[in-house]
Amino acid sequence: MVTAKVWVLKKHFEGFPQTSDFEMKQEALANLKDGELLLESVFLSVDPYMRPYSKRDMKEGDVMIGTQVARIVESKNPAFAVGAFVVANRGWRTHFISDGKDLNLLPESWPESLPRSLALGTIGMPGLTAYFGLFEVCKMKPGETVLVNAAAGAVGSVVGQLAKIGGCKVVGCAGSDSKVAYLKKIGFDEAFNYKTVTSLDETLRKASPDGYDCFFDNVGGEFASIAINHMKKYGRIAVCGAISQYNDTVPQKGPYIQFPMIFNELSMKGFIVTSWYNRREEGVKALLKWVLEGKLKYHEQVTERFENMPAAFIGMLKGENLGKAIIKV
Numbered sequence: 001m002v003t004a005k006v007w008v009l010k011k012h013f014e015g016f017p018q019t020s021d022f023e024m025k026q027e028a029l030a031n032l033k034d035g036e037l038l039l040e041s042v043f044l045s046v047d048p049y050m051r052p053y054s055k056r057d058m059k060e061g062d063v064m065i066g067t068q069v070a071r072i073v074e075s076k077n078p079a080f081a082v083g084a085f086v087v088a089n090r091g092w093r094t095h096f097i098s099d100g101k102d103l104n105l106l107p108e109s110w111p112e113s114l115p116r117s118l119a120l121g122t123i124g125m126p127g128l129t130a131y132f133g134l135f136e137v138c139k140m141k142p143g144e145t146v147l148v149n150a151a152a153g154a155v156g157s158v159v160g161q162l163a164k165i166g167g168c169k170v171v172g173c174a175g176s177d178s179k180v181a182y183l184k185k186i187g188f189d190e191a192f193n194y195k196t197v198t199s200l201d202e203t204l205r206k207a208s209p210d211g212y213d214c215f216f217d218n219v220g221g222e223f224a225s226i227a228i229n230h231m232k233k234y235g236r237i238a239v240c241g242a243i244s245q246y247n248d249t250v251p252q253k254g255p256y257i258q259f260p261m262i263f264n265e266l267s268m269k270g271f272i273v274t275s276w277y278n279r280r281e282e283g284v285k286a287l288l289k290w291v292l293e294g295k296l297k298y299h300e301q302v303t304e305r306f307e308n309m310p311a312a313f314i315g316m317l318k319g320e321n322l323g324k325a326i327i328k329v
């Protein structure tokens with residue numbers, strides 16, 4: 001019999017998550033029935049959505065929500081071979097049983113040269129968020145100017161690079177000078193540290209005096225309230241995330257968006273990446289191709305050991321990650 005380790009939400013987060021809000025437990029797994037598989041997580045993902053979604057969807061004592069790349073270690077299902085790798089959405093667990101219906105096999109063409117953890121990042125949900133958010137929600141066109149915040153993270157770093165691949169000028173910001181240096185290294189035209197600029201308004205104006213056609217907003221809050229005044233006529237805003245608001249105990253006021261929306265005839269659209277998953281294969285194929293061609297660079301912030309998942313999650317919310325935050329079991 002296999003015993004899985006799982007992380008549960010011991011206490012709902014109040015403000016910024018604390019390690020004491022989590023508890024590690026053990027779960028004895030039953031023997032496999034016909035049609036079932038036993039899987040072990042190899043890489044797990046910590047993502048910002050876990051913070052707001054825990055409040056919306058979870059009760060205390062539930063296993064933390066989340067995805068993993070897992071290896072099939074035992075199979076009583078002829079459609080799944082032992083040794084194959086899948087992406088699963090089974091929460092913070094080291095092992096689990098599946099009937100195969102909830103699993104996505106990694107593409108057979110997955111190259112040996114690439115870490116499989118990319119299926120949780122640049123070639124997974126965050127990469128697809130960038131792909132559909134930029135091409136479909138923002139409807140980015142060659143020659144335009146794109147603004148993205150949280151630009152050195154999993155989604156933002158892909159947004160900036162896809163904008164360059166698509167023939168645009170790209171401006172990005174992040175929360176440290178080393179992240180800003182990374183943005184310049186991967187091809188951003190302009191990058192700045194939003195924590196140290198004296199005026200965000202001035203900085204956005206200087207980075208693109210004519211304004212922005214597309215704004216891919218990962219942050220919301222005050223940043224978005226200022227950035228909206230820098231949109232060009234008919235500009236498009238993809239509302240992807242609002243990480244600056246996820247840990248608020250008192251809701252922020254504003255933004256008051258009516259004037260710039262009206263005067264510049266802007267479009268603003270929120271989206272959830274999974275609504276585009278009917279085209280997931282197309283997105284994965286495109287992202288994989290650009291990675292292999294060297295046009296789309298990736299960086300992963302790998303935390304070793306399942307035991308360190310809460311610390312990795314909290315660290316990601318604090319901005320300790322460059323690129324995708326991953327846990328290697």
Ligand SMILES: NC(=O)C1=CN([C@@H]2O[C@H](COP(=O)(O)OP(=O)(O)OC[C@H]3O[C@@H](n4cnc5c(N)ncnc54)[C@H](OP(=O)(O)O)[C@@H]3O)[C@@H](O)[C@H]2O)C=CC1
Pocket residue numbers: 047048049125126129150151152153154155156173174175176179218219239240241242243244245271272273274316317318319320321323324325
């Ligand atoms: N709509 C959708 O379907 C999806 C939405 N998202 C959203 O996209 C955004 C980015 O996600 P993801 O790329 O996975 O995460 P990241 O890898 O970018 O990690 C989060 C980053 O957010 C930044 N951050 C944290 N707090 C603040 C703050 N107060 N102000 C500005 N930046 C902050 C930190 O970087 P820094 O050092 O720069 O501050 C941190 O590294 C999130 O808002 C997430 O919720 C993600 C996936 C799907």
Ligand SMILES: O=C(O)CCC[C@H](O)\C=C/C=C/C=C/C(=O)C/C=C\CCCCCO
Pocket residue numbers: 048049052053056067087089124125240241242272273274
């Ligand atoms: O990777 C996979 O294939 C599995 C899907 C994982 C995940 O469930 C898919 C989508 C994630 C969407 C993330 C969205 C955000 O980060 C935006 C977060 C919050 C918006 C506010 C919600 C307020 C709820 O009260």
